[in-house]
Amino acid sequence: MSELTVAIEPEHDPQLVAAVEGAGGRVVPLDEARVLVWIGAGPKGFPELSDAVEWVALKTAGIEAYVAAGVIDDQRLWTNASGFYAEGVAExxxxxLLAGLRQINTSVLRHWDKEPIDTGVRTLRGATVAIVGAGGIGASLIPRLTAGGASVIAVNRSGRPVDGAKLTLPTNRLDEVWGQTDHVVLAAPSTPETRHLINERTLAALPSHAWVVNVARGPLIDQKALYNALREGVIAGAALDVTDPEPPSPDDPLWSLPNVIITPHIANPASGLTREMAPFLAENMRRFIAGDDLIARVSTGRNY
Amino acid sequence: MSELTVAIEPEHDPQLVAAVEGAGGRVVPLDEARVLVWIGAGPKGFPELSDAVEWVALKTAGIEAYVAAGVIDDQRLWTNASGFYAEGVAExxxxxLLAGLRQINTSVLRHWDKEPIDTGVRTLRGATVAIVGAGGIGASLIPRLTAGGASVIAVNRSGRPVDGAKLTLPTNRLDEVWGQTDHVVLAAPSTPETRHLINERTLAALPSHAWVVNVARGPLIDQKALYNALREGVIAGAALDVTDPEPPSPDDPLWSLPNVIITPHIANPASGLTREMAPFLAENMRRFIAGDDLIARVSTGRNY
Known part of the structure; x- marks a missing residue:
């Protein structure tokens, strides 16, 4: 049986140590390791690597900072955590979305102000939800939405039909979505093409009862256009786990709107990363030993 | 084809008029009606009924007020709305529950206070949720929970296994639940037996990460014991659509706790009742014409 030597840096983590050992590996210092699991918050402090390191596993899904720092090279395999956190982000x-539809925000802010809250309640049942960027998060979100009586329009690059969606459209037909959906969930990567995908024009094309949910990246939304649309009732509300910039300024007018819910980029909480990552690391170790393709291998030249 | 004469009092409602006509009925004044659909907010103003009225359909699920007012008699059929609103209440x-687990409340109150919010995030995946009073609401809630990766312990009177639950217990074994579950959803009627079902003793038996959700009736919870448990971290949080009394006093200390979410009795919003009731009324009209048993027939001597 092959024993794989794995360094976990910059500090050990009990959940990952258990995963490495459970997969038949041994945790060692970096200078004895064939694999580096890097669980630093970013590329700061990333070590010089010798040729002996064959694979580096990063714990984040977005790797923009590593690309920018020039850390990622072509001399070994690199994996990120793309897809590892999909279930949690979908949850x-x-x-x-439910907090918006069921007026949780308004209820928290306006103690038992019953009549306007009552008339503001909406339901997921019978609603159509568009998932823009329907990859791993979308695949995890679709069964949760359909169990709640909603149907889904999926949008992805290829337009290849997504399981459980009533309709899948390719990105280049995105403009067909706005008039056919009740709500929108953004789950696409941040690229020049997705920048300000939600803007004055697309907001105006959505129904006035629409909620927009963003669990992807702040720049997907033109935040000034969103603010105007929310203030003027062009759409019903927005629930954002990500903003642009992040965090929003304390005097950003978004904070003052009753139909906005902002969570501080915690769809995938930092405090839960290694717990979520552990089973994927174990699986990738099995694959590495067997010489199989790794999950979430980074393609150089892409930021996700 | 039988034409059924139906009065809708104290005022017409377009959704119910459409339902009556869609089911082959005709909306008439009360003195020409065989059926009365009573959509008043309560028994106040309830009319004297002639023997010609064979069936009265009430729009509420709880009928305590009608029983107390002595309105319900044995001379005709009575239906309430038991079960009509189950899907909405389950949603x-x-x-x-998700708002509690995902720190929506804290996020709304503490703008981008990232670190404590991040570490407070919990997940439904892998969690066990006990549904106490697993009738119609429970049946609607179970697939939503299991789609989110949770498993369910159902508690009902008989202990007869509930579809989709990993375990069903009869009410007299309720005390076995607290140590086996992560979270609790209350969906039981308010009776002398269910009064203060959540109390100091049962709260202490729950895990410290537990959230308690109440979409049933306020008196199921000993609210003073709940306040103490929430303040002292005996459980993680409570999300209440109902309270005791209702509304809570503006200076009720519950409002000041960061781990409490209170919505103003809107799980089944008054503004949506007739829309939700319409298809059930149509179905009951078909059954009435055919001489079949009606859905949600009221048993005299019970309040639900």
Whole structure:
């Protein structure tokens, strides 16, 4: 049986140590390791790597900072955590959407102000939800939405039909979505193409009862256009786990709107990363030993 | 084809008029009606009924006020709305539980106070949720919870296994639940037996990460014991659509706790009642014409 030597840096983590050992590996210092699991908050302090390191596993899904720091090279395999956190992020997206529809925000802010809250309650049952960027998060979110009586329009690059969606459209037909959906969940990567995908024009094309949920990246939304739309009732509300900039300024007018819910980028909480990552690391170790393709291998030249 | 004459009092409602006509009925004044659909907010103003009225359909699920007012008699059929609103209430229960687990409340109150919010995030995945009073609401809630990766302990009178629950217990074994569950959803009627079902002793038996959700009736919870438990961290939080009394006093200390979510009795919003009731009324009209048993027939001597 192969024993794989794994360094966990910059500090040990009990859940990952258990995962490494459970997968038949041994945790060692970096200079004895064939694998580096890097669980630092970012590239700061990332070590010089010798040729002996064959694979580096990063704990984040977004790796923009590593690319910018020039850390990622072509001399070994690199994996990120793309898809590892999809279930948790999908749960958060559902929590945000339901919190909006069921007036949780208003209830928290306006103690038992019953009549306006009562008339503001909406339901997921019978609603259509568009998931823009329907990858792993979308696949995890769809069964949660359909169990709640909603149907889903999925939007992805290829337009290849997504399981459980009543309709899948390719990105280049995105403009067909706004008039056919009740609500929108953003789960697409941040790229030049997705920048300000939600803007004055697309907001105006949504129904006035629409909620927009963003669990992806702040720049997908033109936040000034969103503020105007929310203030003027162009759409019903927005529930944002990400903003642009992040955090929003304390005097950002978004904070003052009753139809906005903002959570501080916690759909995938930092405090839960290694617990969520552990089973994927174990699986990738099995694959590495067997010479199989790794999950979430980073393609150089892409930020996700 | 039989044409059924139906009075809708104290005022017409477009959704119910459409339902009556769609089911082959005709909306008439009360003195020409065989059926009365009473959509008043309560028994106040309830009319004297002639023997010609064979069936009265009430729009509420709880009929305590009608029983207390002596309105319900043995001379005709009476139906309430028991079960009509189960899907909506289940959706609200899920929204409340997820809002608690995903720190929506704290996020709304503490703008981008990231670190404590991040570490407070919990997940439904892998959690066990006990539904106390697993009738119609429970049946609607279970698939929503299991789609989110949770498993369910159902508690009902008989202990007859509930579809989708990993375990069903009869009410007299309720005390076995507290140590086996992560969270509790209350969906039981308010009776002398269910009064203060959540109390100092049962709260102490729950895990410290537990959230308690109440979409049933306020008196199921000993609210003073709940306040103490929440303040002292005996359980993690409570999400309440109902309180005792209702509304809570503006200076009730519950309002000051960061781990409490209170919505103003809107799980089944008054503004949505007739829309939700319409398809059930149509179905009951078909059954009435055919001589079949009606849905939600009131048993005299019970308040639900």
């Amino acid at each position: 958060h997206a559902l929590a945000l | 609200h229960a899920l929204a409340l």
